[in-house]
Amino acid sequence: MAAWSLLSARAVTAFLLLFLPRFLQAQTFSFPFQQPEKCDNNQYFDISALSCVPCGANQRQDARGTSCVCLPGFQMISNNGGPAIICKKCPENMKGVTEDGWNCISCPSDLTAEGKCHCPIGHILGLWIHRLIDGT
Incomplete structure (x- = not known):
């Protein structure tokens, strides 16, 4: 029995x-969820970093919270996703923006919270926007 205990x-x-030195060299890390x-x-959720990231100037998070959009009264002039959009203030006489956010327009009535033209029930917003091949 003593031999067994010694063994x-x-x-x-x-x-x-x-094996203990190998366990002691193991590295662990964690990040806040x-x-x-x-x-x-004014932040969006960056899925690659799993964290909230600030939107740029004159921006807020979109409806899903995973990207940024221009604030009401600002048009988008560049969009590379996430906070990589550039917004420019609309002229005073054109406070609304088109549904895609790329152009400033004047609205016949009030604006929605998103800065889009509000159309009463039974009406349509008649717009003709002409773009050149270069996007202007």
Whole structure:
């Protein structure tokens, strides 16, 4: 019995000497989990970083919270996704923007919270927007 205890103690000691240093060298890391709903209105949820990231100037998060859009009264002049959009203030006489956000327009009535023209029930907004091949 004493021989068995001595053998067991030696086996445990050998195991610890061989494998414990490997366990001690293991690296661990963690990062805080953040949910998209927790982002502020001026932030969007970056799925590659799993965190809230600030939108750029004159921007807020979109309806899904995963990108940024221009604030009401600002038109989009460049869009590369996420916060990589550039917004420009609309002229005073053209406070609304088109549905796609690329052009400033004047609205016959009030604006929605998103800065789009509000059309009463039974009406349509008649617009003719002409773009050149170069996008202007």
